[in-house]
Amino acid sequence: MHSGYPAWEHSPFEALRAVSPASAQEKDVLYWAREMDAVATRRDRTSFMRIYDHFQPRVQRYLENVGAPEMVAEELAQEALLRLWQRAGSYDNARSSLGTWLFRIARNLQIDRVRREPHWVNVQDALEQLDEFENPGEASATEAVAAHCDLAGRVEKLPAIQARLIRMSYFEGKTHREISDEIDMPLGTVKSNLRRALLRLQVQVRGRP
Amino acid sequence: MNPQHHLDPATLVSFASGALGEAMVAVAATHLVGCRRCRALLRDADDIGGRLLAQQQPDRNRQGRFEVLRKAMSERLDGVPLETSPQPKPENVLSVVPEDHLPEPLHRYFGTTYSGLRWRWVAPGVRLIRADNARAGSLIMLKIAPGKSLPTHGHGGTELTQVLRGAYDDRLGHFAPGDMADLDSEVEHQPVTIPGVPCVCVAALEAPLRFRGWLARKLQPLVGL
Numbered sequence: 001m002h003s004g005y006p007a008w009e010h011s012p013f014e015a016l017r018a019v020s021p022a023s024a025q026e027k028d029v030l031y032w033a034r035e036m037d038a039v040a041t042r043r044d045r046t047s048f049m050r051i052y053d054h055f056q057p058r059v060q061r062y063l064e065n066v067g068a069p070e071m072v073a074e075e076l077a078q079e080a081l082l083r084l085w086q087r088a089g090s091y092d093n094a095r096s097s098l099g100t101w102l103f104r105i106a107r108n109l110q111i112d113r114v115r116r117e118p119h120w121v122n123v124q125d126a127l128e129q130l131d132e133f134e135n136p137g138e139a140s141a142t143e144a145v146a147a148h149c150d151l152a153g154r155v156e157k158l159p160a161i162q163a164r165l166i167r168m169s170y171f172e173g174k175t176h177r178e179i180s181d182e183i184d185m186p187l188g189t190v191k192s193n194l195r196r197a198l199l200r201l202q203v204q205v206r207g208r209p
Numbered sequence: 210m211n212p213q214h215h216l217d218p219a220t221l222v223s224f225a226s227g228a229l230g231e232a233m234v235a236v237a238a239t240h241l242v243g244c245r246r247c248r249a250l251l252r253d254a255d256d257i258g259g260r261l262l263a264q265q266q267p268d269r270n271r272q273g274r275f276e277v278l279r280k281a282m283s284e285r286l287d288g289v290p291l292e293t294s295p296q297p298k299p300e301n302v303l304s305v306v307p308e309d310h311l312p313e314p315l316h317r318y319f320g321t322t323y324s325g326l327r328w329r330w331v332a333p334g335v336r337l338i339r340a341d342n343a344r345a346g347s348l349i350m351l352k353i354a355p356g357k358s359l360p361t362h363g364h365g366g367t368e369l370t371q372v373l374r375g376a377y378d379d380r381l382g383h384f385a386p387g388d389m390a391d392l393d394s395e396v397e398h399q400p401v402t403i404p405g406v407p408c409v410c411v412a413a414l415e416a417p418l419r420f421r422g423w424l425a426r427k428l429q430p431l432v433g434l
């Protein structure tokens with residue numbers, strides 16, 4: 001039942017990345033999209049376990065980074081992956097990469113169970129439902145894949161200060177005010193950096209002015 | 210409804226990363242419900258989170274524990290059927306609401322209808338309701354009489370104000386239903402409501418307002434911010 005390589009080793013697919021870095025991210029996104037399709041349409045356990053091997057340690061690490069104790073992070077990561085198995089049918093690769101989909105699940109679980117703010121999750125769910133209703137298949141899968149890959153590259157190339165503020169937001173859950181106090185940067189500068197970071201990514205992803 | 214004033218992208222980063230306090234989430238969500246543009250940007254902000262998650266380096270020292278978890282997961286799969294996603298129905302979707310209904314993100318704090326709101330008089334032409342169940346920050350609804358000038362005020366922290374009914378003008382522009390004023394501490398403004406209809410807004414404040422002048426001194430203790 002084991003897929004043959006442990007999660008922390010390079011998967012055969014990841015090995016490809018070293019060979020052709022330009023298209024690696026694109027292959028990555030397409031690869032996981034295919035595995036998800038197999039899980040949704042054929043209930044393919046091998047595909048699911050490949051997803052599990054790759055993402056479970058990452059989801060757990062993310063949860064620990066945002067402050068969940070190890071045992072809680074473990075439990076929530078298991079639950080996130082079980083939801084993936086359960087809700088594979090509602091995953092749409094034209095809408096988000098698998099990483100983003102799992103990020104939403106993990107973030108919502110953390111806010112629900114660790115911070116105990118279930119209404120926040122209701123708000124998120126409702127907004128997502130609204131998007132599904134309004135934009136069914138708004139972009140072609142190919143365009144979407146290209147956009148996700150583009151974004152991945154851009155996140156990596158953010159200027160150091162923007163990257164730092166982004167990390168403090170996503171991993172430490174800090175408000176603008178808290179970031180400002182902690183690193184002694186004026187509030188307005190914190191905001192303008194975060195604003196620039198997001199707009200820079202957005203412009204590239206959707207090609208909007 | 211086509212909003213002209215939007216959430217600061219920096220606020221959307223906080224929203225996506227889970228860093229926004231409850232009161233701010235309620236008001237930001239009220240705007241997002243009616244604004245496709247901000248929702249699209251929010252999806253980009255979620256993508257950043259997805260990318261950061263994908264970049265995580267697994268802990269190489271946990272192989273033994275990982276095998277245990279992996280086996281446990283593999284055994285749980287059988288009992289869990291595929292969940293069919295419910296088709297969203299228009300009547301369940303947040304933006305489609307009859308006249309009297311408050312936006313859904315506010316129900317938990319203010320009830321479901323405008324007609325059910327129990328306004329408190331705080332000053333001539335100014336009525337207010339304060340939600341006492343929002344955990345972080347202050348969450349208030351304001352109803353301001355037509356053609357009324359509010360005292361000049363600044364903000365100790367970030368303030369989000371979403372116009373629900375009526376409209377007002379200040380030096381930042383004209384704010385009509387669906388518009389968001391996402392202001393930080395550097396901004397001082399003096400909103401003036403348009404004639405004809407009262408202006409109803411919902412606002413979240415991270416820190417106390419700083420009112421100036423006599424009405425301010427009168428308003429401050431009553432508002433209790």
Ligand SMILES: [Zn+2]
Nearest residue numbers: 215216244247
């Ligand atoms: Zn907007």
